[in-house]
Amino acid sequence: MTDTDAQRQWHCLSPREVAAQLDSSDTGLSTAEADRRRESFGANELPLPRPPGFPRMFLRQFISPLIYVLLAAMLVSLSVGKLADASFIGLILLLNAFIGALQEYHAHRSALALRKLMVSRARVIRDRETCEIAAEALVPGDMVLLSSGDRVPADLRLVESTGLEVDESVLTGESLPVYKDSDVLCAEEAPVAERNNQCFAGSLVSSGRGRGLVTATGLHTEMGKLSLSLVSAESAQPPLFQRIERFSKKLTIALLGTVAVLALIELARDTPPLVIFMTVVALAVSAIPEGLPMALTVVLSIGTRRMVKRHVIVRKLVAVESLGSCTVIAADKTGTLTENQLTAREVGFCDGGSYIVNGGSLPVDPDPQVEDHALMARVARVAALCNEAELHPLENGQWHSSGDAVDQALLVMAHKTGYKRKALLRAHRLEGQIHYEPALGFAATLHADGDRQLVCVKGALEKLLPMSSHMATADGDVALDGERAVAQMQRLAERGARVLALAEGHRSSVEGLSAAGLSDLCLLGLVGMFDPLRPEAAAAVAECRAAGINVCMLTGDHPHTAISIARELELADSGEHAVTGAELERAANDGPQAIDALTAGARIYARVSPEQKLTIVQSLQRQGEFVAVTGDGVNDAPALKSAHVGVAMGQRGTEVAKESADLLLTDDNFASVVAGVEEGRIAYQNIRKVIFFLISTGAAEVVLFVLTTTFGLPLPLTPVQLLWLNLVTNSVQSIGLALEPGEGDEMQRPPRRPKESLFNPLMLRRVITSGLVMGGLAFGCFYWLLQQGWHVDAARNSVLLLMVLFENVQVFNSRSENRSIFRQPFFANPVLLLGTLAAQGIHILSLYSPLMQHVLGVSPVGAKQWVALLAVAILQLLAMELLLLFTKSRRSGDPPS
Numbered sequence: 086m087t088d089t090d091a092q093r094q095w096h097c098l099s100p101r102e103v104a105a106q107l108d109s110s111d112t113g114l115s116t117a118e119a120d121r122r123r124e125s126f127g128a129n130e131l132p133l134p135r136p137p138g139f140p141r142m143f144l145r146q147f148i149s150p151l152i153y154v155l156l157a158a159m160l161v162s163l164s165v166g167k168l169a170d171a172s173f174i175g176l177i178l179l180l181n182a183f184i185g186a187l188q189e190y191h192a193h194r195s196a197l198a199l200r201k202l203m204v205s206r207a208r209v210i211r212d213r214e215t216c217e218i219a220a221e222a223l224v225p226g227d228m229v230l231l232s233s234g235d236r237v238p239a240d241l242r243l244v245e246s247t248g249l250e251v252d253e254s255v256l257t258g259e260s261l262p263v264y265k266d267s268d269v270l271c272a273e274e275a276p277v278a279e280r281n282n283q284c285f286a287g288s289l290v291s292s293g294r295g296r297g298l299v300t301a302t303g304l305h306t307e308m309g310k311l312s313l314s315l316v317s318a319e320s321a322q323p324p325l326f327q328r329i330e331r332f333s334k335k336l337t338i339a340l341l342g343t344v345a346v347l348a349l350i351e352l353a354r355d356t357p358p359l360v361i362f363m364t365v366v367a368l369a370v371s372a373i374p375e376g377l378p379m380a381l382t383v384v385l386s387i388g389t390r391r392m393v394k395r396h397v398i399v400r401k402l403v404a405v406e407s408l409g410s411c412t413v414i415a416a417d418k419t420g421t422l423t424e425n426q427l428t429a430r431e432v433g434f435c436d437g438g439s440y441i442v443n444g445g446s447l448p449v450d451p452d453p454q455v456e457d458h459a460l461m462a463r464v465a466r467v468a469a470l471c472n473e474a475e476l477h478p479l480e481n482g483q484w485h486s487s488g489d490a491v492d493q494a495l496l497v498m499a500h501k502t503g504y505k506r507k508a509l510l511r512a513h514r515l516e517g518q519i520h521y522e523p524a525l526g527f528a529a530t531l532h533a534d535g536d537r538q539l540v541c542v543k544g545a546l547e548k549l550l551p552m553s554s555h556m557a558t559a560d561g562d563v564a565l566d567g568e569r570a571v572a573q574m575q576r577l578a579e580r581g582a583r584v585l586a587l588a589e590g591h592r593s594s595v596e597g598l599s600a601a602g603l604s605d606l607c608l609l610g611l612v613g614m615f616d617p618l619r620p621e622a623a624a625a626v627a628e629c630r631a632a633g634i635n636v637c638m639l640t641g642d643h644p645h646t647a648i649s650i651a652r653e654l655e656l657a658d659s660g661e662h663a664v665t666g667a668e669l670e671r672a673a674n675d676g677p678q679a680i681d682a683l684t685a686g687a688r689i690y691a692r693v694s695p696e697q698k699l700t701i702v703q704s705l706q707r708q709g710e711f712v713a714v715t716g717d718g719v720n721d722a723p724a725l726k727s728a729h730v731g732v733a734m735g736q737r738g739t740e741v742a743k744e745s746a747d748l749l750l751t752d753d754n755f756a757s758v759v760a761g762v763e764e765g766r767i768a769y770q771n772i773r774k775v776i777f778f779l780i781s782t783g784a785a786e787v788v789l790f791v792l793t794t795t796f797g798l799p800l801p802l803t804p805v806q807l808l809w810l811n812l813v814t815n816s817v818q819s820i821g822l823a824l825e826p827g828e829g830d831e832m833q834r835p836p837r838r839p840k841e842s843l844f845n846p847l848m849l850r851r852v853i854t855s856g857l858v859m860g861g862l863a864f865g866c867f868y869w870l871l872q873q874g875w876h877v878d879a880a881r882n883s884v885l886l887l888m889v890l891f892e893n894v895q896v897f898n899s900r901s902e903n904r905s906i907f908r909q910p911f912f913a914n915p916v917l918l919l920g921t922l923a924a925q926g927i928h929i930l931s932l933y934s935p936l937m938q939h940v941l942g943v944s945p946v947g948a949k950q951w952v953a954l955l956a957v958a959i960l961q962l963l964a965m966e967l968l969l970l971f972t973k974s975r976r977s978g979d980p981p982s
Contacts, residue, residue, distance in 0.1 A: 409765020
């Protein structure tokens with residue numbers, strides 16, 4: 086076999102011919118042969134999108150209107166012979182571009198690392214056994230098994246298909262699923278959209294099941310041919326960034342108007358045009374937070390890394406912040422709130438009897454009691470035969486099971502009672518099968534049984550009752566008593582069990598198996614399968630309640646099961662009612678208002694269909710809720726996609742669920758969703774902290790310049806000094822704020838309103854207060870020094886140091902909006918401390934550097950002067966503490982003292 090095999094017209098060949106060409110068979114490949122082929126063909130993966138090179142990222146930092154203004158200022162300085170000013174501006178631009186490019190480079194590297202964590206899985210036959218492997222390990226000739234919700238891992242030629250429909254819209258643009266038939270042969274010239282005997286990498290299995298031989302992997306697949314165009318596609322800017330951009334544009338317009346007025350005033354005073362131009366440029370740049378988009382990216386990237394440590398993978402960066410603002414979490418029960426390790430613990434019979442299954446773990450000796458329990462023997466036989474799971478002993482003495490969780494639980498139960506599936510299949514050859522589908526509600530198999538046929542059926546009791554005419558009891562088979570069967574089901578369901586009914590029947594004539602032909606069955610019993618709560622689930626739900634987040638449980642289980650689990654979680658009390666799918670269906674006939682009335686305040690939803698999960702999410706959204714949805718199955722995909730934030734299970738989730746979600750849980754644990762909410766709230770808080778710090782220090786400089794211009798004083802700071810403040814000392818400290826840990830009470834606060842602005846009244850009050858205090862004190866200092874006869878350069882030197890000290894104080898004021906600086910752990914953020922010391926240290930070094938003395942126009946200051954300026958800067962801290970006390974007193978309703 087060679088690389089040219091990938092180019093063959095597989096759709097023109099029969100399954101037998103394809104297997105021969107690929108040197109494979111229905112039993113797949115051996116592990117040794119697969120390893121050999123992988124060396125030849127490489128991994129089954131598309132090349133990850135390569136981030137732009139560092140030089141390109143570096144040059145991209147200069148694409149900004151504000152940077153253009155600085156470049157113009159540098160060129161003007163050069164043209165008039167101010168080499169020192171031009172050199173400083175150039176140095177700042179280079180430093181800013183380098184830092185920005187470095188942050189962007191690391192963000193790309195982090196994104197690629199996260200993509201590598203999102204490994205797709207595939208079920209294959211290797212060494213004649215069904216197993217699950219990483220999709221990248223597939224090679225041509227592998228036999229792949231497909232079922233509903235799977236993403237096709239490679240290009241396949243189907244060898245078997247049952248009701249198989251595949252969504253190929255990613256390749257063909259066809260919106261409707263395509264029906265697949267393994268038995269048809271296609272014309273040689275048939276396009277991809279018409280090759281109905283093939284499945285292609287990247288497409289999604291909408292329904293049905295199938296088996297196929299891998300014909301192409303990696304870049305040889307049809308998806309591989311599209312990979313370059315897919316990699317180069319640009320994603321849309323997230324709404325959060327769009328709001329920030331709108332905010333920045335409004336701020337820019339306001340500040341440009343302000344500096345234009347200042348420029349006109351200075352022109353009227355005969356200030357040299359060059360000085361006016363450089364000052365206006367520097368002031369505009371100082372007041373506009375041009376580094377805010379990058380700061381946002383840093384905050385969200387840090388939140389992403391923190392979430393990974395808490396078992397949450399972020400597929401969309403903006404989802405970090407979005408999850409923190411959710412007001413409702415609609416959680417799928419199985420696998421999220423529970424462990425998703427179903428165990429068949431009890432079998433209830435229609436005559437009221439029951440059988441407790443041995444609770445020990447495999448391997449175990451068969452339960453000797455079953456030999457004297459004919460009913461249990463019949464149940465175990467059906468459970469093993471009507472089953473698609475696999476159970477394999479491992480070398481370490483443990484057992485590995487694969488397949489659907491319900492099938493695994495039934496197979497383990499049968500094994501414990503002495504019934505091995507492989508041995509049963511040898512005695513009862515499989516002759517027909519109806520695979521389980523959510524819409525169908527049951528599965529069935531047809532087996533040879535001597536000169537008759539044995540029909541084995543499993544499914545929901547309401548599905549099997551119409552098919553059954555009698556029921557098994559200890560005294561033999563009797564006419565069906567549906568009420569007794571329902572009573573047994575309710576008994577098990579009220580204990581929190583997932584209940585599955587089993588039935589069997591015999592036929593004397595050989596005929597095919599169809600859903601319509603299932604009748605005259607004997608109802609054997611009801612298996613109670615328990616899925617224990619995750620140990621952290623109840624505490625996580627309580628934490629959500631404390632955080633003002635409503636938790637709703639969505640499940641396809643029986644209402645009794647749902648209510649029992651909800652009570653354990655303290656989601657429901659004894660009188661709680663579960664909204665059922667039937668009730669939603671009736672409400673849908675009366676319109677959206679009836680649905681909203683039903684979902685308002687509801688916390689438990691049972692027996693809901695995929696369409697109804699979507700209906701519930703949309704109803705909550707109409708009521709003004711910000712909805713996060715968790716799920717793992719193909720039936721959860723519509724709700725995941727429609728929700729404000731979709732959270733899929735990374736371990737057991739289907740590929741379609743993962744593709745529909747914004748976040749993935751690596752441990753499938755609801756507690757991790759709550760941890761993600763906390764990290765999202767921390768990220769949003771840090772965004773506000775960075776915005777406040779950048780805007781407030783810029784506002785202080787605007788106030789300073791407005792006051793000095795109004796009083797006819799010289800400019801308090803030179804353009805280069807302003808650039809030094811805002812592009813050096815400010816930037817160093819803002820990075821520390823992006824790394825600020827949580828304040829510890831994030832989950833005790835109510836969620837923010839979805840439409841709440843970043844620049845809300847609280848931030849406006851804090852910015853105005855900060856700007857007036859810092860700007861006013863700096864003006865007072867400058868005015869007093871000039872009145873004392875100081876030279877304007879010496880006065881500017883002191884004002885510049887004072888502004889750096891103001892920044893040092895303000896960065897600590899920015900750590901919390903509602904908590905005193907004296908109640909915050911001082912050493913909780915070492916990076917912030919180092920950044921503050923670095924900002925002050927860099928400035929002090931500049932005072933003693935001959936080069937910087939010449940560029941900035943600064944000189945050393947004495948210890949007494951430094952201490953005096955620090956005392957003035959601390960007044961800003963006291964002002965913010967007073968504002969905090971005033972704000973708290975207003976909230977409590979008491980008059981401010």
